[in-house]
Each structure stands twice: as C-alpha cells, then as structure tokens.
Amino acid sequence: MGTAPFSQPETCTPERLRERIAEHVGTDRVPRTINIITDTSDFYRIDYDDVVVLNQRPYLIRNNEREGRFGIDEQQKFWVKRAIDLEDGSTKIIKLTFLERFNANVGDLTFECYRSPKKEARILDLVRGNSRFMQGLSTQDTSGNVVRIIDYIQGKTLADSVLTMGSSHEDYFAHHLPSVLDEFIDLVRAIKLLHDHGEIHGDIRRDHAIRDKRSGLCRWIDFDFGYFHTESRFGYDLFSLGNILVYLVARGDVTVQELRKSAPEIAAGLTPADVNIIFNNRLANLKKVYPYIPKQLNAILLHFAAGAEVFYEHTEELLADLEAARSLLAEHRFGGLT
Incomplete structure (x- = not known):
C-alpha cells in the first residue's frame, strides 16, 4: 500500500482534506492523522477515516459493504467500501480489485465463474445513462489496479x-x-x-x-x-x-x-x-x-x-x-x- 507523495494536488493536501472532512462530517469527526492512500492493492488495510485518492479526487472511507450469499447473511466485502466524495459530499461505493474463480453447477452444466474489474469497467461505459443499471466510472490507482467508483443507490431490493x-x-x-x-x-x-x-x-x-x-x-x-x-x-x-x-x-x-x-x-x-x-x-x-x-x-x-x-x-x-x-x-x- 502506498502513501500519497508530497506532490499531491492542492485539493488533497492534509490541510485541505481536514477542511473537506469537517465540511461533510463535522469538525469533531476529523481524524487527528490523515491517512492518504493512493495504492489500493492491500484493501484489507484500508479502513474507516482513511482517504483514498483516485484520479486526484479524495474519498473518505466509511465502512465495508456487506452482502448475504448462499444463505450466509451479512458477509463483509473488504474490497467494497462505502465512502464520501470529499469534492461534492455524495455517497459512493468504491470497488477495489479483487480476483477469484469458482465453479457453479446448473443441472449437468458446469460454469467456470470469475471476478473481473475490467469487465465491470466495460459495462459501466456501455450502460452509462441507462436508468436500469447502476452508474459509475472506472479509474486506476497508482499501482494500476482497476477501481470502480459507483453512485450509491438508496432503496430496497x-x-x-x-x-x-x-x-x-x-x-x-x-x-x-x-x-x-x-x-x-x-x-x-x-x-x-x-x-x-x-x-x-x-x-x-x-x-x-x-x-x-x-x-x-x-x-x-x-x-x-x-x-x-x-x-x-x-x-x-x-x-x-x-x-x-x-x-x-x-x-x-x-x-x-x-x-x-x-x-x-x-x-x-x-x-x-x-x-x-x-x-x-x-x-x-x-x-x-x-x-x-x-x-x-x-x-x-x-x-x-x-x-x-x-x-x-x-x-x-x-x-x-x-x-x-x-x-x-x-x-x-x-x-x-x-
């Protein structure tokens, strides 16, 4: 995991970030130390109140997203973070690079399944502006990891x-x-x-x-x-x-x-x-x-x-x-x- 270099843009200096965090969550919630992250490879170490900078835009991390799957409720997805966009205050879902493979069976058919950040990035481009899909964009961190920044959707399934x-x-x-x-x-x-x-x-x-x-x-x-x-x-x-x-x-x-x-x-x-x-x-x-x-x-x-x-x-x-x-x-x- 990398730490932002001193050549960060003016909007991402610790002093400016403190101002932004105070503006969006309150002065009493500003962390003493601003941990600025530009390399998201070790997503397990990205935690509450860290600031992830992507494409020169800062995001204040709030928590890991959770999801039920295969009858197991509320599993933490450590590679998916809820965050606040410190430029405009909107809630975002930050999806970091996580690769996995497994097989799924449907009757006599076996499907080899995999997780691909690049595939999701392609589809985000394809469905941009389509109201039937989540919206967002993809970018790369300083190590070349494909990160997707998704607009948060409030609602029930x-x-x-x-x-x-x-x-x-x-x-x-x-x-x-x-x-x-x-x-x-x-x-x-x-x-x-x-x-x-x-x-x-x-x-x-x-x-x-x-x-x-x-x-x-x-x-x-x-x-x-x-x-x-x-x-x-x-x-x-x-x-x-x-x-x-x-x-x-x-x-x-x-x-x-x-x-x-x-x-x-x-x-x-x-x-x-x-x-x-x-x-x-x-x-x-x-x-x-x-x-x-x-x-x-x-x-x-x-x-x-x-x-x-x-x-x-x-x-x-x-x-x-x-x-x-x-x-x-x-x-x-x-x-x-x-």
Missing part, C-alpha cells in the same frame, strides 16, 4: 419489495403481479442490451436489482462476475433470471420443507422434476401450489425446473414468452385463467 404486496398470494397475484412482471420484463430487456453487445451480467440475483428510491425504477448492480461455458454463452444469466422470476411469481420462496409442514397433501404430489434446477429445495412448478397461475406463465417457470428438457438460450426467447404471458394477464380477469 425488488425481492424485498414484493414481500409486502398483497394480503395473500391470491391478492398479490391478482392485483400486484402484473406490474411486477412489467418491471421484470424491463429488467430482462436491460440484460438483453448487455447480451446484444456480447457482454454478460454474470451475477444476476434477486438482491442485485434495487428499486431506486428517487426514480422508483429497479436497477441492476454488480457486474464484475463473468463465466465461461463453451455451449451456453448466456446460460448462467438466463438461469439466474429464471430464479428471480419464480421468486416474483410466488412472492417469495416456496420450499419443499415448508410444504411438507403446511400443505402435506401438495407435498405428497411433488416429483423431483418440480423443483428448481439450481436450488433443489425450492419449487419451480408453482401451479401445483397456486392452481390459478395460467399455464402459459407456469410453462416459463418449468424451463427452470429440474425436469426441464428445453432451456432458454437467448434473452429474446425468454422475453417473447414473458410478453405473451403478461398480455394474457391483461386480457383476462383474475379467476378466469387456466
């Missing part, structure tokens, strides 16, 4: 927002799901934009679509994952979109374990083909629980079930089926769908 909709699933399905599907279709169109340019999102998850409190629109975040697969270029993105769709139609996860407790007669009629192809404890064939789900919509969900024989290979295929199913919801009154 799409997944969290649907949990409070409707007094029951039937009420949710009748009065809220059509607008939820409209939102989801727009989000799928946004992913199609990436695919049309030869890019992938790589980490599509229901907590990676955040409803912006200011605009009211859901926006995709976190594009730094990628994956390799010789036969299915966009497959992992599409399976991940399917997981979100099943969740949205069900207004949450419907698990086999819960059904065995609350509806044993339904659980008894389930087969291995009915569960999610990735998460085998979650139901994908939702019509077995909610018989009022129209066949056309449920048929889309079955593409993501363990018993699926045909999968979506391109985003436009999924979009075409979604738009057709959505039009049926608009044409028929609830209770008349089959």
Whole structure:
C-alpha cells in the first residue's frame, strides 16, 4: 500500500482534506492523522477515516459493504467500501480489485465463474445513462489496479419489495403481479442490451436489482462476475433470471420443507422434476401450489425446473414468452385463467 507523495494536488493536501472532512462530517469527526492512500492493492488495510485518492479526487472511507450469499447473511466485502466524495459530499461505493474463480453447477452444466474489474469497467461505459443499471466510472490507482467508483443507490431490493404486496398470494397475484412482471420484463430487456453487445451480467440475483428510491425504477448492480461455458454463452444469466422470476411469481420462496409442514397433501404430489434446477429445495412448478397461475406463465417457470428438457438460450426467447404471458394477464380477469 502506498502513501500519497508530497506532490499531491492542492485539493488533497492534509490541510485541505481536514477542511473537506469537517465540511461533510463535522469538525469533531476529523481524524487527528490523515491517512492518504493512493495504492489500493492491500484493501484489507484500508479502513474507516482513511482517504483514498483516485484520479486526484479524495474519498473518505466509511465502512465495508456487506452482502448475504448462499444463505450466509451479512458477509463483509473488504474490497467494497462505502465512502464520501470529499469534492461534492455524495455517497459512493468504491470497488477495489479483487480476483477469484469458482465453479457453479446448473443441472449437468458446469460454469467456470470469475471476478473481473475490467469487465465491470466495460459495462459501466456501455450502460452509462441507462436508468436500469447502476452508474459509475472506472479509474486506476497508482499501482494500476482497476477501481470502480459507483453512485450509491438508496432503496430496497425488488425481492424485498414484493414481500409486502398483497394480503395473500391470491391478492398479490391478482392485483400486484402484473406490474411486477412489467418491471421484470424491463429488467430482462436491460440484460438483453448487455447480451446484444456480447457482454454478460454474470451475477444476476434477486438482491442485485434495487428499486431506486428517487426514480422508483429497479436497477441492476454488480457486474464484475463473468463465466465461461463453451455451449451456453448466456446460460448462467438466463438461469439466474429464471430464479428471480419464480421468486416474483410466488412472492417469495416456496420450499419443499415448508410444504411438507403446511400443505402435506401438495407435498405428497411433488416429483423431483418440480423443483428448481439450481436450488433443489425450492419449487419451480408453482401451479401445483397456486392452481390459478395460467399455464402459459407456469410453462416459463418449468424451463427452470429440474425436469426441464428445453432451456432458454437467448434473452429474446425468454422475453417473447414473458410478453405473451403478461398480455394474457391483461386480457383476462383474475379467476378466469387456466
């Protein structure tokens, strides 16, 4: 980790930084020693009240971001820092260079996944000005590490927002799901934009679509994952979109374990083909629980079930089926769908 040299621009001298910090967090919160960092290689050592200078612009570090993943809540992401832009006082997410690789399995398919700051930097350029994606820019620190500076999005995830909709699933399905599907279709169109340019999102998850409190629109975040697969270029993105769709139609996860407790007669009629192809404890064939789900919509969900024989290979295929199913919801009154 490097320390800023004495040739720092005037706006990044310790004296000027103290003034800026006092302006944004208060004079009583100004640290005694200003630790100025220009090399972010050892991100574990970048801590609260440090000042990271990127492209001659100072950012006051506040904390590590946290994220739940694979059932483990609130994991610290030491390479992702929340910070205050000391030039304008805005909140930023500073994503530092962190590389990793792992394999992910979807049925019989194995995807080699990797984290790539350069990929995320490309996508930030591609989606600049697009309201369906997080916004930001990339730069390099003094050691050449690719750092992304992201505008903070305040709001709930799409997944969290649907949990409070409707007094029951039937009420949710009748009065809220059509607008939820409209939102989801727009989000799928946004992913199609990436695919049309030869890019992938790589980490599509229901907590990676955040409803912006200011605009009211859901926006995709976190594009730094990628994956390799010789036969299915966009497959992992599409399976991940399917997981979100099943969740949205069900207004949450419907698990086999819960059904065995609350509806044993339904659980008894389930087969291995009915569960999610990735998460085998979650139901994908939702019509077995909610018989009022129209066949056309449920048929889309079955593409993501363990018993699926045909999968979506391109985003436009999924979009075409979604738009057709959505039009049926608009044409028929609830209770008349089959």
